[in-house]
Amino acid sequence: MSGPSPLSAVVETALAPYGLHPRGVARFPDGAGGPLLDDGQAAGVVLLIGNIGGSMWQAFSNWRALEGNRACADPLDHWSKQVIGDLAAKTGATAYFPSDPPYQPFQRWAMSAEGLRASPLGILIHPKFGLWHGYRGALAFAEDIFERQNAPASAPPHPCDACTGRPCLAACPVGAVTVDRFDVAACRQFLASEAGREGCMDKGCLARAACPVGSHYRYPEGQLRFHMKALVPPPD
Ligand code: B12
Ligand code: SF4
Ligand code: SF4
Known part of the structure; x- marks a missing residue:
């Protein structure tokens, strides 16, 4: 097995204090x-970064x-841009962020970088971290x-292939999660109800929590609530 290149090591060390990790190269x-760089050239390579x-x-x-x-709107995006933007400036890279339109195909990049595949929830499942990772x-x-x-x-095993009973479904x-699609409207309608507020909004998506893969990596409660809040659009 070859060791990490100097740049990989620089990136890994710079991200470590923030709890972020290099997540493969597309x-x-x-x-x-590939995407375009700041100078208009096409990128030859993209290094994914995530939790x-x-x-x-x-x-x-x-x-x-x-x-x-404290009053920052979209604080996680803001923080990510500070940390990863600084690193881009230091390494001469062009930084991309998942929530910035036009949306870049982060999941497609991750599939190519780590051989991951989608779970029925639309989230890519990792053989070790399960559904508990993001970019x-x-x-x-x-x-x-x-x-x-x-x-x-060979490609890493896709946990959903061997999953008996598919408890997430x-x-x-x-019933917002089906093999064919994720019904965003049904999910959001439930989240706005009293049962939804006490259930998924407070404890995290029950479908995601039902997956047995990587349960050790399940997000802490504060993080679960933070991501659920972000899923509900603000009232008009
Ligand atoms: C728009 C979006 C949503 C929309 C989906 C609307 C829709 N039906 O398409 C909404 C707001 C509903 C959503 C919800 C969630 N999302 Co989202 N979302 C995105 C975003 C910003 C853009 C997707 C996109 O259009 N990409 C552009 C196309 C061209 O990229 P692509 O890779 O080629 O396309 C893939 C996706 O579109 C995917 N896909 C298609 N339909 C759906 C539906 C859902 C729910 C998801 C997650 C993916 C997905 O399949 C394509 C092929 O792989 C991405 C970030 C990004 N830039 O990719 C995050 C992203 C896909 N979301 C993510 C997550 C984690 C979630 C949530 C779990 C958030 C939460 N609350 O915790 C929920 C899912 C709810 C649940 N019950 O599990 C993660 C997935 C990480 C992973 N491990 O794969 C991403 C990558 C963001 C990130 N920062 O990591 N999401
Ligand atoms: S429970 Fe987990 S492993 Fe099973 S189908 Fe759902 S996401 Fe895949
Ligand atoms: S958040 Fe709740 S309603 Fe939405 S998909 Fe997950 S389990 Fe279903």
């Missing part, structure tokens, strides 16, 4: 299919508790400057 030979379980929650909460940050940004570079890890003999109180 490659675009000859720039085909694993509650890894970022303490650092983010500490930042959010500071006087000047906070990505660094795009012109050249493929990351060392290639030895390719695994049965756990949603309003």
Whole structure:
């Protein structure tokens, strides 16, 4: 197995205090299919950055508790842009963020980088971290400057293929999660009800919680509530 390239090590070390992790490299030979860099060139490579379980929650909460940050709208996006934007400036990368329109295909990049596949909830499932991981940004570079890890003999196992009973599908109180689609309207309607406020809004998505894979990485309660709040659009 080859060791990390110097840039991988720089990125990993810089992200560690924030509880963020490099989450694999998506490659675009000859720039085909990749995003554009700040200088208009096509990117050759994108390094994904994200959280694993509650890894970022303490650092983010500490930042959010500071006087000047308490009233910040979209605080997690703001924090991610500070941390990952700084790193982009230091490494000469173009930074991309998942919530910025036009939406970049973060999930497609992650599928290519780590061989992950989607669960019935639409969230990509990781064989070890289950549904408890997300993406906070990505660094795009012109050249493929990351060392290639030895390719695994086969794609990582997709946990949903071997899942008996698929408990995530049965756990949603309003049947919003099906194999074919995630019914956003039904989910949001339930979240606005009293049962929804006491259930998913307070404890996190019951369908996500029902998945047995990576339960050790389940988000802490504060993080679960934070993400659920973000799922409900503000009243008009
Ligand atoms: C719009 C959006 C939503 C919309 C979905 C509307 C819809 N039906 O399409 C809403 C607001 C409902 C939503 C909800 C959630 N989302 Co969302 N969402 C996005 C966002 C910002 C853009 C998706 C997109 O259009 N991409 C553009 C296309 C071109 O990219 P793509 O990779 O080629 O396309 C993939 C997705 O579109 C995906 N997809 C299609 N339909 C749906 C539906 C859902 C619910 C999801 C999650 C994905 C998904 O399939 C495509 C192929 O893989 C992405 C970030 C991003 N930039 O990708 C996050 C993202 C997909 N969401 C994410 C998450 C975690 C959630 C929630 C779980 C948030 C929460 N509350 O905790 C919920 C799911 C609710 C639940 N019950 O589980 C994560 C997924 C991480 C992962 N491990 O895969 C992402 C990547 C954001 C992140 N910061 O990590 N989301
Ligand atoms: S409960 Fe089963 S089908 Fe659902 S996400 Fe988890 S492994 Fe996949
Ligand atoms: S948040 Fe609640 S209503 Fe929405 S999909 Fe998850 S379990 Fe269903």
